[in-house]
Amino acid sequence: MxxxxxxxxxxxxxxxxxxxxxxxxxxxxxxxxxxxxxxxxxxxxxxxxxxxxxxxxxxxxxxxxxxxxxxxxxxxxxxxxxxxxxxxxxxxxxxxxxxxxxxxxxxxxxxxxxTGEKILACASTEPVGGDNQAEFTTRAVRDADGWVINGAKCLICNVGVADYYVVIAVTADKVDPVTKAGISCFVVPADTPGLKVGEAEHKLGWRGSATGSVYFDDVHVPAENLVGPEGGCLQAMFVSASAEFLSCGPVSLGIAEGAYQMALDYSMTRIQQGHTMFDRFQVTRHKLAKMWGEIESLRALVYSTYAQRDAGQLELAKCRLMKIKGAEVSEYVCREAIQLHGGVGTIVDTGVERYWRDAKVMAIGGASVEALVDVVSGLIKAGRA
Ligand SMILES: Cc1cc2nc3c(=O)[nH]c(=O)nc-3n(C[C@H](O)[C@H](O)[C@H](O)COP(=O)(O)OP(=O)(O)OC[C@H]3O[C@@H](n4cnc5c(N)ncnc54)[C@H](O)[C@@H]3O)c2cc1C
The missing domain is CATH 1.10.540.10 (Acyl-CoA dehydrogenase/oxidase, N-terminal domain)
Incomplete structure (x- = not known):
């Protein structure tokens, strides 16, 4: 490479x-x-x-x-x-x-x-609001020596294992619907009185991500736990989340490659009418060739975008494209990999269907691909893509 x-x-x-x-x-x-x-x-x-x-x-x-x-x-x-x-x-x-x-x-x-000595969780998503944080209801209000946080977050990774929660909360009377000014970021230690975590959800994929709810009931944090400017967190998050979207490229690529390799191995060894599936069925060969092609296209996107990052460029739209395209390619490849396994592909212990479950969640966790496409279209309009 x-x-x-x-x-x-x-x-x-x-x-x-x-x-x-x-x-x-x-x-x-x-x-x-x-x-x-x-x-x-x-x-x-x-x-x-x-x-x-x-x-x-x-x-x-x-x-x-x-x-x-x-x-x-x-x-x-x-x-x-x-x-x-x-x-x-x-x-x-x-x-x-x-x-x-x-x-x-x-x-x-x-x-x-x-170094992983302490574990962090990012608590942004709420039951209402979706990707429109202006509708969030978790609120931090000043008191004599800091802030008091009340509200609830859902679908948060690393709950129960995190030592610190990085919490997004409304600090203004009204959040500006366009600039999203009025939202702030706090670090809340997991053992702070009033902070409670729910059970990890039983999910389709990403099993083991400890994804669940976090509740804040008069949670007090000192003033020094406000991270960044009061009310000015969301603009920064738009940029910092890009690193996470960027990482969805190689993660999706790895998921697709894992499933593809299993499908290729299976097709090369499963005997159908005296031949391996690969040799017997043109459709099998073509499926694998198309899967390979999608993987290589994604690889090209991933590592050219990473090369741009290494050259000091932060392409906001391209980072989002990594998640959009990554989810699309990995879901497609994993779906075909199950299909190529036939009945055994549906058996959990075969170990191929889990890739599709993880790929499916890639299209939602962190941000839905639809919301990201919407952001990309805005960046195109603004001449930034
Ligand atoms: C496994 C998992 C782990 C997660 N981990 C975290 C975490 O660690 N921290 C955290 O804060 N959040 C986390 N999330 C939450 C995740 O970021 C949200 O689920 C995601 O942003 C979608 O928001 P929502 O669930 O509120 O869906 P909604 O916003 O209600 O969206 C529902 C659907 O509406 C459509 N839609 C929504 N917005 C738009 C738009 N702008 N344009 C077009 N269509 C749209 C899409 O089809 C979308 O799938 C996690 C989610 C999952 C599933």
Whole structure:
């Protein structure tokens, strides 16, 4: 591959070894129990795979963006949910601290997060409002020495395992519907009185992401837990969320590759009328060729966009396209991979249908692809795509 330098190969080889020896043996257990993959998360932290994009001065690995894409792709081939937990932690929640936090706040929260010593969750989504945060009802009100937060968040990853919740709350009387000014960001320690978490939801995919609700009942945080300007968080989040959307490219690519490899292996070994399926049926060969083509097109998009990031460009629309296109390609490839397996493809223990379940959630978790397409169309109109 054109993007594999010697340094990146070293990172990739270390990741492959981690996946082969530690991640792969845990897949069936996590799928069956939906347990958060704590041991693997901590190991990934020790190996420097969590803080890949965090600068070295904040305990991160500080390597280039392309290497981080390679790591995510490689892990997602085997256990996509581990990359989801890592992304919610260091890209969504950590990204806001990295972007908006003061030096002191970064030392306090980003440094232990970069190695996975402390776990972060990003609590933005609410039961009402969807992607229109102007309708959010979780509110933070000033008191004598800080803020009091009341409200509820839902569908939040890493609940129950997080040490800190990075919470998005309304701080103005009225949020500007266009600029979304009036929304702020707070770090709330998990053991703060009044903060409660619900049970992790039993979900279609991303099993093990510990996704659930967080409730705030007169939760008090000191003034220094406000991250970034009062009322000015959403504009920053629009940019910081781009890193998470970007990461959906390699994660989706890994999911598609995992399913494709299983389908290819099966087609090459399953005997139909005296021949392998691959040799017997033209339609099988053509399906695999098309799946391969979609994967290679996605790979080209992913690593050219990462190359742009490494060159210092942040293409807001292209980051969103990574999630849109990634979800489309991975869902298509995974669906075909199940089809090529026939009946055994529907059996959970075969291990191929889980890829489709994870791909399906890629189209919604973090932002629905429809909402993202809408944002991209706005960027086109503004001449930014
Ligand atoms: C497994 C999982 C993990 C998640 N983790 C987190 C997390 O860690 N932190 C967090 O804050 N949130 C998280 N979320 C929430 C996620 O970001 C939201 O579910 C997502 O943004 C969609 O919002 P919604 O569920 O409110 O759906 P709605 O906004 O109600 O949307 C429903 C549907 O309406 C359509 N739609 C919505 N908006 C538009 C639009 N602008 N244009 C066109 N069509 C539109 C789409 O078809 C969409 O699927 C997670 C969700 C899932 C499923």
């Amino acid at each position: 054109w993007y594999l330098t010697d340094e990146r190969k070293l990172v990739l080889d270390a990741t492959k070894e981690f996946v082969r020896t530690e991640v792969a043996p845990q897949v069936a257990h996590i799928e069956k129990t939906s347990e958060f993959p704590m041991e693997l998360f901590k190991r990934a932290g020790e190996l420097g795979l969590i803080g890949l994009t965090v600068p070295a001065e904040y305990n991160g690995t500080g390597i280039d963006q392309t290497s981080s894409g390679l790591v995510l792709e490689e892990i997602a081939k085997t256990m996509p949910v581990l990359t989801i937990a890592m992304g919610a932690h260091i890209l969504l929640a950590g990204g806001l601290i990295q972007m908006l936090g003061t030096e002191e706040q970064k030392q306090k929260w980003l440094v232990p997060a970069a």
